Amino acid sequence: MKFAKCNLTAALMLGVSTLAVQAEDLVVYQTWSSPAEVAALNVLNDAVSAQGINWIDITIPHDTGSSVSLLNLVIGGNPPNIFSENNTGVYRDLTGMGLGRDLTEAFTESGAIEHFSAAVLNAITIDGEIRKMPLGVHIDGMLYYNMEVAQAAGVDPTAWGSLDEMYADFEKISAAGYTPLAVGAQQWQIGYLTHAMMATVGGPEVYNALYGAEPDRDVLSSDAVRTVFEWLRKFQEASDEGSVNRDWNMTTNEVITGGALMQIHGDWMKGEWRAAGREAGVDFGCIPVPGYEAVAVTVDGWGALGGQSPEVDAAEMLFAQIVTGAEVNAAFASVKGATPVRNDVPSGALDACSQRVIELLGDNDRQVNNPSVTVDADWSSAIWEVAFNFWSDPEMSVDDAVANLESQYDVIVY
Amino acid sequence: MTDAPVMYPRKPQRIKGRSIAIIVFLSMAALFFCIPLYVLVVTSFKEMEQIREGAIFSLPARWTWEAWSYAWFDACSGLTCEGLRQGFWNSVAILGPSLVASIALSMVTGYALALWKMKWAGTFLFVLFLCAFVPFQIIMYPLIRLTVSLGIYGSMTAIVFVHTALALPVLTLIFRNFYKDIPEDIIKAAVMDSGSFWRIFIEIILPMSGNILIVVLIMQITSIWNDYLIGVTFGGLGTKPMTVHLANMVTVSTGTVSYNVNMAAALLTAIPPLVIYFVLGKFFVQGIAAGAIKG
Numbered sequence: 001m002k003f004a005k006c007n008l009t010a011a012l013m014l015g016v017s018t019l020a021v022q023a024e025d026l027v028v029y030q031t032w033s034s035p036a037e038v039a040a041l042n043v044l045n046d047a048v049s050a051q052g053i054n055w056i057d058i059t060i061p062h063d064t065g066s067s068v069s070l071l072n073l074v075i076g077g078n079p080p081n082i083f084s085e086n087n088t089g090v091y092r093d094l095t096g097m098g099l100g101r102d103l104t105e106a107f108t109e110s111g112a113i114e115h116f117s118a119a120v121l122n123a124i125t126i127d128g129e130i131r132k133m134p135l136g137v138h139i140d141g142m143l144y145y146n147m148e149v150a151q152a153a154g155v156d157p158t159a160w161g162s163l164d165e166m167y168a169d170f171e172k173i174s175a176a177g178y179t180p181l182a183v184g185a186q187q188w189q190i191g192y193l194t195h196a197m198m199a200t201v202g203g204p205e206v207y208n209a210l211y212g213a214e215p216d217r218d219v220l221s222s223d224a225v226r227t228v229f230e231w232l233r234k235f236q237e238a239s240d241e242g243s244v245n246r247d248w249n250m251t252t253n254e255v256i257t258g259g260a261l262m263q264i265h266g267d268w269m270k271g272e273w274r275a276a277g278r279e280a281g282v283d284f285g286c287i288p289v290p291g292y293e294a295v296a297v298t299v300d301g302w303g304a305l306g307g308q309s310p311e312v313d314a315a316e317m318l319f320a321q322i323v324t325g326a327e328v329n330a331a332f333a334s335v336k337g338a339t340p341v342r343n344d345v346p347s348g349a350l351d352a353c354s355q356r357v358i359e360l361l362g363d364n365d366r367q368v369n370n371p372s373v374t375v376d377a378d379w380s381s382a383i384w385e386v387a388f389n390f391w392s393d394p395e396m397s398v399d400d401a402v403a404n405l406e407s408q409y410d411v412i413v414y
Numbered sequence: 415m416t417d418a419p420v421m422y423p424r425k426p427q428r429i430k431g432r433s434i435a436i437i438v439f440l441s442m443a444a445l446f447f448c449i450p451l452y453v454l455v456v457t458s459f460k461e462m463e464q465i466r467e468g469a470i471f472s473l474p475a476r477w478t479w480e481a482w483s484y485a486w487f488d489a490c491s492g493l494t495c496e497g498l499r500q501g502f503w504n505s506v507a508i509l510g511p512s513l514v515a516s517i518a519l520s521m522v523t524g525y526a527l528a529l530w531k532m533k534w535a536g537t538f539l540f541v542l543f544l545c546a547f548v549p550f551q552i553i554m555y556p557l558i559r560l561t562v563s564l565g566i567y568g569s570m571t572a573i574v575f576v577h578t579a580l581a582l583p584v585l586t587l588i589f590r591n592f593y594k595d596i597p598e599d600i601i602k603a604a605v606m607d608s609g610s611f612w613r614i615f616i617e618i619i620l621p622m623s624g625n626i627l628i629v630v631l632i633m634q635i636t637s638i639w640n641d642y643l644i645g646v647t648f649g650g651l652g653t654k655p656m657t658v659h660l661a662n663m664v665t666v667s668t669g670t671v672s673y674n675v676n677m678a679a680a681l682l683t684a685i686p687p688l689v690i691y692f693v694l695g696k697f698f699v700q701g702i703a704a705g706a707i708k709g
Contacts, residue, residue, distance in 0.1 A: 027651075030492060031667075032492065032669065033489075033490050033491050033492060033662045033663055033666070033669070034490075034666050034669030034670050034671070034672075035490070035670065035672075036669065036670060037669045038490040038492070038493065038495065041492065041493055042493065045493060055493065056651060057492040057493040057494060058492070058651060059491050059492030059493075059494075059662050060646060060658070060662070061661055061662055061665035061666075069646060069647070072554075072558060072647055073568075075555065075558055075559070075562075076558050076561075076562050076567040076568060077562050077567065078567065078568050078650065138668065242468075247671065249666075249670065249671040250468070253465075253466040253468065254468065256466060257466055257467055257468065259468070266668060268668035268669070271668075271669060271670040272670050272671075275462070275670045276462075276463075276466060
């Protein structure tokens with residue numbers, strides 16, 4: 001009776017789904033433990049458990065580029081059914097072991113596929129198959145600023161039409177006693193800033209030539225790449241003393257407490273603003289980097305394990321359909337502080353910053369993907385290293401940086 | 415000693431250059447550890463509102479246990495929001511059997527190697543010596559395979575098994591070297607009196623092992639309690655030790671950070687080995703002085 005009811009609700013809610021599941025255990029392997037993330041997990045858990053899926057949680061922090069734990073579980077013979085993983089290589093490895101699972105059919109059936117933007121689709125597709133269920137979108141380089149500070153310094157970030165116009169105001173901001181741009185100088189943060197600036201300055205063409213599956217050597221010495229390094233130097237010179245090795249969280253706090261005007265970082269910054277009780281559009285503003293040619297997009301995606309029994313497989317597919325449903329996705333994104341992956345979410349449910357992101361995602365020609373889904377990990381970390389060395393050594397010239405990139409290219413990509 | 419008959423006038427102590435240097439060095443070394451510890455402790459008693467202001471050395475404006483109780487009772491590790499408690503008891507459950515198994519096995523092996531004439535003892539010692547230097551990371555995958563084929567992968571038994579196996583080489587060497595210093599005559603006499611391997615061990619060797627046991631206990635408790643990699647690799651659902659729970663709380667990439675809770679959680683996790691040090695520290699020094707690790 002209970003199951004019948006569950007299935008009925010499932011069918012009603014999904015409308016199109018033909019999958020029916022009888023209380024099935026799914027092991028979910030993921031990384032999240034901070035309060036907003038756990039609240040978001042609970043949104044998903046509530047939705048899937050209402051449909052008879054029993055979520056068994058394994059949490060291991062593994063967002064460091066290596067996926068050792070996941071592969072350990074696979075080798076150990078206890079692979080999770082659903083796993084948080086962004087690295088393309090891992091999905092290919094799983095395919096090689098006969099454990100890949102294509103989600104295209106599930107999303108076609110539920111209709112979700114029509115509502116994913118280009119960057120989302122690109123991020124979840126590997127070798128022509130949809131392998132990830134997208135959960136939330138983040139823009140890797142948004143500019144968040146403290147509205148009170150902007151007013152006190154007499155500047156209006158929304159009026160900046162280009163990076164030069166932004167830079168022209170730096171002096172004014174410093175004169176008013178604020179750090180213009182707060183930066184957390186850790187390798188990954190500078191790496192993110194670098195690829196966000198590549199998207200901003202170079203647009204999809206340069207960006208994809210640099211961070212594509214087969215990087216183009218000629219682009220390394222292009223004007224766009226040089227310009228990005230010039231901007232990095234300007235940002236470095238404008239940063240405050242405390243920036244060295246500072247967490248992005250503390251960097252955001254520097255902006256929240258009014259020590260600095262703004263920060264360019266992934267828009268998960270919103271989490272810290274919200275945790276400090278500040279409101280988007282009231283206390284802080286969010287804009288793409290002025291003069292952007294494209295925005296770099298991170299899509300949180302989870303994979304499903306293939307080679308399972310029909311019952312488990314059906315449960316996995318149902319799981320994928322439920323968590324990408326419009327309402328669930330909207331609720332998830334809202335509590336996590338991300339932007340929904342679907343474009344058909346009612347905009348009333350979104351805060352000012354997410355609305356801006358949805359607008360940005362509406363333009364398929366001006367969005368590129370986070371390097372982790374597009375590029376060889378060695379090449380990506382080589383760029384990080386060069387960018388961070390450049391940042392940390394004021395003596396290093398743009399020519400040096402380009403030469404370093406070229407020599408790294410010759411070693412890694414040939 | 416108690417009633418000294420003659421009192422010689424003591425020379426006025428002069429502070430020498432050397433002792434000044436030592437004191438300066440020791441104070442610097444102490445500061446090196448105490449300053450981060452100070453930040454750790456005061457931050458754990460602050461509210462996030464104050465932490466955001468960024469003055470890490472300031473005292474809490476309002477002292478509060480909230481971060482501590484949150485870390486212990488409510489903090490989340492994924493969907494499970496039961497705080498570090500669960501991990502603490504897992505760690506205790508891992509520690510107990512690992513300690514008993516690793517020490518018992520290595521003690522007996524060390525005793526046999528040191529005091530009984532055995533074939534291949536030299537070769538065996540050499541192999542043990544080599545094994546003591548193999549880093550765990552290198553044999554991690556084979557160990558996973560091994561535990562899978564034993565049918566224990568992903569359970570607490572696997573964690574205990576790996577802890578025990580990895581500790582055996584070093585511990586055996588330590589016990590063997592300690593027992594090697596026992597005068598041969600004692601054993602000869604004992605062999606003539608009873609001759610039993612186990613009886614000599616229990617009645618003669620064990621009572622002489624107090625010092626070395628303390629040393630090994632402290633080493634093992636610290637390393638097992640502080641281990642992360644074995645726990646995260648071999649543990650399964652609900653069997654992860656406290657360090658893994660701590661890492662879940664502290665490691666965030668795009669999530670928000672509650673520094674006060676992180677500090678409290680780190681301190682909570684560090685307290686058990688610290689307590690052991692304070693309680694057994696005196697014996698530890700005695701044990702080392704008794705010639706244990708000198709080999």
